Amino acid sequence: MRKTxxxxxxxxxxxxxxxxxxxxxFPPPKKPKEVxxxxxxxxxxxxxxxxxxxxxxxxxxxxxxxxEPRQGGxxxxxxxxxxxxxxxxxxxxxxxxDSLGRKGIRVQDLRRxxxxxxxxxxxxxxxxxxxxxxxxxxxxxxxxxxxxxxxxNDQSTDNDWNALWTVRTSRTDEGYYAExxxxxxxxxxxxxxxxxxxxxxxxxxxxxxxxxxxxxFPAIPQSFSPYRMTYAAQLKGLELPxxxxxxxxxxxxxxxxxxxxxxxxxxxxxxxxxxxxxKWAVNPNTVVDLTFNxxxxxxxxxxxxxxxxxxxxxFPERRQFFLENSGIWSGSNQFAIRPFFSRKIGLxxxxxxxxxxIDVGARFTQRxxxxxLAGLYIHQAETDISQxxxxxxxxxxxxxxxxxxxxxxxxxxxxxxxxxxALGKQNNSTFTVDGLFRPSSIWTVNYLASVSSNYEQDEFGxxxxxxxxxxxxxSYWGWVTEYIDSKYDPAMGFISQSNVIKHNPGGxxxxxxxxxxxxxxxxxxxxxxxxxxxxxxxxxxxxxxxxFPIYVFFTDGSFVxxxxxxxxxxxxxxxxxxxIDIAEGDYFYVRHNVNFRTDQSKKWSLSGSYxxxxxxxxxxxxxxxxxxLAPSPYxxxxxxxxxxxxxxxxxxxxxxxxxxxxxxxxxxxxxxxxLSSFYQHNTFxxxxxxxxxxxxxxxxxxxxxxxxxxxxxxTTDRVYKQDQTIAKVTFLKQF
Numbered sequence: 001m002r003k004t005x006x007x008x009x010x011x012x013x014x015x016x017x018x019x020x021x022x023x024x025x026f027p028p029p030k031k032p033k034e035v036x037x038x039x040x041x042x043x044x045x046x047x048x049x050x051x052x053x054x055x056x057x058x059x060x061x062x063x064x065x066x067x068e069p070r071q072g073g074x075x076x077x078x079x080x081x082x083x084x085x086x087x088x089x090x091x092x093x094x095x096x097x098d099s100l101g102r103k104g105i106r107v108q109d110l111r112r113x114x115x116x117x118x119x120x121x122x123x124x125x126x127x128x129x130x131x132x133x134x135x136x137x138x139x140x141x142x143x144x145x146x147x148x149x150x151x152x153n154d155q156s157t158d159n160d161w162n163a164l165w166t167v168r169t170s171r172t173d174e175g176y177y178a179e180x181x182x183x184x185x186x187x188x189x190x191x192x193x194x195x196x197x198x199x200x201x202x203x204x205x206x207x208x209x210x211x212x213x214x215x216x217f218p219a220i221p222q223s224f225s226p227y228r229m230t231y232a233a234q235l236k237g238l239e240l241p242x243x244x245x246x247x248x249x250x251x252x253x254x255x256x257x258x259x260x261x262x263x264x265x266x267x268x269x270x271x272x273x274x275x276x277x278x279k280w281a282v283n284p285n286t287v288v289d290l291t292f293n294x295x296x297x298x299x300x301x302x303x304x305x306x307x308x309x310x311x312x313x314x315f316p317e318r319r320q321f322f323l324e325n326s327g328i329w330s331g332s333n334q335f336a337i338r339p340f341f342s343r344k345i346g347l348x349x350x351x352x353x354x355x356x357x358i359d360v361g362a363r364f365t366q367r368x369x370x371x372x373l374a375g376l377y378i379h380q381a382e383t384d385i386s387q388x389x390x391x392x393x394x395x396x397x398x399x400x401x402x403x404x405x406x407x408x409x410x411x412x413x414x415x416x417x418x419x420x421x422a423l424g425k426q427n428n429s430t431f432t433v434d435g436l437f438r439p440s441s442i443w444t445v446n447y448l449a450s451v452s453s454n455y456e457q458d459e460f461g462x463x464x465x466x467x468x469x470x471x472x473x474x475s476y477w478g479w480v481t482e483y484i485d486s487k488y489d490p491a492m493g494f495i496s497q498s499n500v501i502k503h504n505p506g507g508x509x510x511x512x513x514x515x516x517x518x519x520x521x522x523x524x525x526x527x528x529x530x531x532x533x534x535x536x537x538x539x540x541x542x543x544x545x546x547x548f549p550i551y552v553f554f555t556d557g558s559f560v561x562x563x564x565x566x567x568x569x570x571x572x573x574x575x576x577x578x579x580i581d582i583a584e585g586d587y588f589y590v591r592h593n594v595n596f597r598t599d600q601s602k603k604w605s606l607s608g609s610y611x612x613x614x615x616x617x618x619x620x621x622x623x624x625x626x627x628x629l630a631p632s633p634y635x636x637x638x639x640x641x642x643x644x645x646x647x648x649x650x651x652x653x654x655x656x657x658x659x660x661x662x663x664x665x666x667x668x669x670x671x672x673x674x675l676s677s678f679y680q681h682n683t684f685x686x687x688x689x690x691x692x693x694x695x696x697x698x699x700x701x702x703x704x705x706x707x708x709x710x711x712x713x714x715t716t717d718r719v720y721k722q723d724q725t726i727a728k729v730t731f732l733k734q735f
Contacts (some may be wrong), residue, residue, distance in 0.1 A: 022323040024071055024473040025221045025442050028402075029564045032234040033218045035202065037083040040091065044084065045182045048144070048168035050093045050412050058082035058093070061217060064206070068214035069520040069555055070512055071222040071473060075215055077208035079122070085238055090187075092124050092180040096142075096206055101173035106601035107141045107633040109674070110668040113144050113159055114435055114696075117557065118600050120209045122178050123147070125344040127201030127229045128189035129284070130214055131369050133228045133403055135201070136163065136187070142176035143633050144169040145671050151227035152328070153403060153436055155444070163187075164248070164700055185246045185734060188367075198240055201232035209601045212520060212557050222473045223442065228400055230441070248735045250701075251276035254295055254728040261721045277321060277729075286366045291321050294346070294358040295728070306644060306658055306684055308620070312496055321361070328365065328374050329395055336482050336502070337463050339430040339450045340411050341494040346379050349385035356389070357381040366617045372397040372407075387423050388416040391492055407433035413491040427455040428491035442472045452489050461488030463495065470507075476525075477507030485534040485642070501537060503530045508551065523551040543568045561595040569616065578658065578684060580650040582616050589614030597626075618649030642683050658684040670698040688712045701732040 040054040060082055066075040077098060084091040098104040108118045123139030139147040139252040144167055150158040163186040170177045189200065205226035220231045257270040275293030282288060322342035329340050348356040361378040373396050390413070397407035408431070415426040434448040446467040453460050462485050469478030486499035504624035508525025525548060531541040550562040569587040576582065591613035598605045607626040613619070623643040630636035642660040649656070664678035677692040691709040697703050707726040713719070 012122045014217070019406070025223060026219075027441055028230040029218075032231075035083065035233050035235055036058070036237040037085050037235060039239060040084040040086045041070075044086065044089075044091055044181070046091075046166050046168050048170035048177050050082075050095070050177050050179055054084055055093050057084055058084050061204070064204070064215035064217045065219035066213065066215050067220065067222040068207075069212055069517075075213055076211065077206065077213055077215070078206070078343060079206045079215060079217075081204055081217070082122075083235070086239055088185075088274045089181045089183050090238075092178075092182070093137075094178045094206075095175060096120070096122055096123050096178065096202075096208075097175040098208065098210075100210075101175060102171045104210055105171060105176065107143050107144045107145070108601065108628075108630050109636045109666050110143055110145055110633050110671045111666065111674060112145060112671065113147050113149075114141065117207070118209070119145070119207075120176075121205070121207040123145075123205050123226070125151075125201075125203040125205070125226050125229070126187065126235075127232055127234070128183075128187045129367075130199065130201055130371060131367075132201070132230050132232075133397070133405065134367070135158070135203075135229050135232075136161075137227065138163070138165060138167070138179070138182060139179055139205075140167045140169060140178050141633075142169055142171050143671065144178075144180075151225075153405075154225055154228040155436070157227075160455075163700060164732070166700060182497075183734075184241055185281075188281065190241065190284050190368075197236055198238045200235040200238070202235040203227075203229070203232050204290060209557070212555055221441070223471045223476075235461045247457070248279040248280045248281075248732065249276070249735070250278070250730055250732045252295060252728055252730040254726065256724060256726045258725075259721075259723045261719070263719055286369045287364075289321070289323040291358065291361040294361060296346070296355070306578060306594060306660060306682070308615075308644070312494070314490065317726075325636050328372060329369075329376075329393065333447075334465065334467070334480075336496040337448060337450065337484060338463050338494040339409060339432045339452075339490045340492050341490075343494070344413075344492050345389070345391050346380060348383045354383070354385070356383050370399055372399075382416075382418060382421075384422070384447065386415075387418045387426075390414040390416070393492070401438075403438040404436060406433070407719055408433050411490070411492045425456070426491075428489065429453045429455070430490045430493065442470055444469050444471065448487070450490070452487070452491075454489055454491075459489070461485050461486050463488045463490075466616070473510065475507060475509050478505070480504040483534055499534050500541065501532050501534050504528065506546075508548070518555050520553045520555045523553075524549050525551070539572075540568075540570050542570060556599045556600055558598045559596060561593070563593045563595075564590065565593070566590045571616075576650075578646070578656060580646065580654050580656060581652070582649075587616045589616065591615070591620075600628070603631050615646065616649060618653070619647045620649070621645040624707075634668050635666070639663050658682070660684070686713060686715045700730075701730075703730045704728075705730075 028686045036059050038058040042052060042054055044054065045051055046708040054369065060080050062080045064079050066073060077096065077242055080095045115431040119141045121139055121141060123137055125135045125137045127135050133153050135151045137149050137151065146167055148161060148163050150161045164183060165186055166181045168179050203226045203481060205214065207214045216226050218231060218233045220226060220228055223230040252275055252303040254273045255270060259268045259666045264427045273293060273295060275295055278290040280288045344700060346356055348354045359379045359381050368371045376393040378391040382388045392412045393409065395407065395409045397404045397405050410431050412429045418424065422711050430450055430452045432448060432450040440732045448465045451460060464483045467478065467480045469476065482502040484498055484500050488495065488498060504527060506525065506527030508523040511522040513519050527546045530543045533539040533541065544565050544567040546563060547566050548561055551558065552560050569585065571582050571584050591611060593609060593611045595609040597607035605628050605718050609624045611622040626638065626640045628638040640662040644658045646656040660682045666674065666676045668674040673696050675694045679690050683686040690708065692708040694706040695703055705728040709724040711722045
């Protein structure tokens with residue numbers, strides 16, 4: 001029955017993939033639009049006013065193209081952009097018109113690196129080397145929040161990349177102004193040769209959040225993002241300073257005081273640390289990063305998760321040094337097979353283990369229009385529970401065609417022997433080939449093959465992945481197949497599961513009703529997930545069909561979904577979700593899910609989901625609820641709650657209720673002085689945790705942090721409490 005159903009669905013998916021339709025997509029222009037930058041003959045004061053005479057002399061750009069909520073045609077919110085430069089900076093000035101002026105502005109809070117989709121946003125994307133596969137983006141809100149990122153191939157995004165730049169805004173009764181100053185030293189560009197005129201790729205984007213109207217310049221199809229630089233305009237007229245070696249130094253000083261009570265064994269003490277990072281741009285194509293006594297005390301902490309699935313939980317990287325340029329290492333944009341994942345570094349164990357000191361590290365990146373060469377080395381010190389670790393990665397990628405590349409990557413981890421821990425030396429390596437291929441603008445193919453080796457055990461493992469997807473204005477269809485055998489062990493990476501072959505075909509239609517303007521899009525569709533053993537392909541593991549006939553985005557940004565998921569399971573291993581033992585055997589159950597959220601840009605918003613139905617041999621109900629109150633961008637509070645109810649589950653027909661509660665708040669004087677906090681309590685393990693963080697950006701990318709962390713476990717088996725108070729000062733100087 002399972003095989004017959006799978007064959008029918010895969011055949012249907014294949015017919016849909018091969019169907020031809022007019023989707024409103026259009027190819028990149030053969031001759032890109034050109035925009036001209038004007039030299040500023042007087043000083044520019046970055047204050048968000050645009051009142052210098054030089055701004056009036058600059059050539060305006062106003063012929064934007066609407067991509068949301070409907071592609072093309074007239075749009076409501078007019079935008080005008082002008083470009084200036086002097087010997088040090090590129091200046092972008094924008095006026096974003098709004099008939100309601102200040103009253104029409106939607107901004108949730110003033111944090112840096114805000115989320116797309118919750119605020120009014122204006123942004124500029126630059127490709128200073130005309131690579132067509134890479135962009136840096138600088139974005140702001142009407143209140144001057146800063147968001148900067150790197151994007152690779154309109155697929156992988158580094159949201160935590162931070163550049164040195166300035167933006168100021170002002171709000172009026174007619175709209176808002178945004179004024180950017182981007183130092184040339186913060187960009188990587190090539191010197192002009194033989195007197196040729198310099199040309200950069202450039203795009204602009206604006207989201208008027210009240211009606212979710214998104215416009216771009218130049219025209220880019222709705223199914224792509226403003227980071228698809230094959231559609232970019234050419235920025236000309238720049239008289240650039242010769243690219244030169246520049247150095248960015250970022251030292252820090254930190255004091256940490258800690259109290260710990262572990263089942264009555266109490267300890268306390270303070271620790272003073274010095275360290276920092278150095279970035280040396282040897283030339284426009286080559287950057288060397290050094291880190292010493294690296295510290296991540298101010299990084300955001302992980303939230304608790306109650307896992308009911310048979311797969312490993314993927315916790316994202318949150319540490320700045322590893323986030324920058326992480327797209328170089330990622331290969332295809334996915335989480336199931338990662339031969340290199342930086343969360344294995346600097347932790348005494350797995351992704352959510354205790355921190356381990358990083359003594360020193362170095363990163364090398366060389367990138368031009370043809371290729372990328374990168375290397376990374378980190379030395380991790382010994383702890384009470386982990387050996388000295390040495391982590392090394394080499395990466396080479398070759399670009400060909402307009403948007404295609406192929407790459408190889410080698411990782412090696414050496415855990416040194418330790419007499420104190422009675423642990424021997426361990427060596428682990430992986431070798432990976434991966435790539436991206438776009439036969440047309442709407443088709444994307446990603447592939448990856450990786451081999452791992454544990455030297456001491458003389459074990460070799462294999463993993464592979466292939467993805468083909470068609471992303472167009474009226475539909476998305478794709479297919480993923482992943483292979484991970486039982487011996488594949490990337491000691492510097494992450495896998496969702498071992499000994500598995502997964503097939504994941506599916507997709508959805510994108511319907512934009514012409515007569516129902518209050519519906520932005522309706523995306524009905526399905527995805528099939530089919531798993532079987534890699535070592536014994538005839539052994540079925542599990543299958544499910546995620547069918548979502550109701551998946552509706554409304555024009556105001558609210559959302560509603562109904563989905564049904566029939567699931568087949570073969571449990572032939574020890575499996576105990578939340579500590580409840582599931583007997584080995586075959587199971588079939590059907591689950592339903594209703595999911596919604598209101599307009600997240602309003603001063604108050606709600607979200608929630610209700611998931612119910614059978615679960616193995618019992619029943620499960622799961623309720624998630626969220627609420628956020630943001631009466632002004634200077635203050636916001638949020639509440640999230642998860643309730644899981646299990647009945648008659650497992651070998652002993654057990655019942656279990658869990659409650660996971662999170663309360664958070666954020667206060668801001670301006671985008672540079674902020675206080676944020678959250679408290680979380682999980683009844684499953686009676687664990688409570690606090691995180692309070694004050695940050696003051698006293699000059700661009702130089703911070704004062706005050707952080708308080710508390711972790712408390714109080715059960716019949718264990719009493720544990722740890723409090724940390726941290727003061728940290730960073731200073732950034734760019735020479």
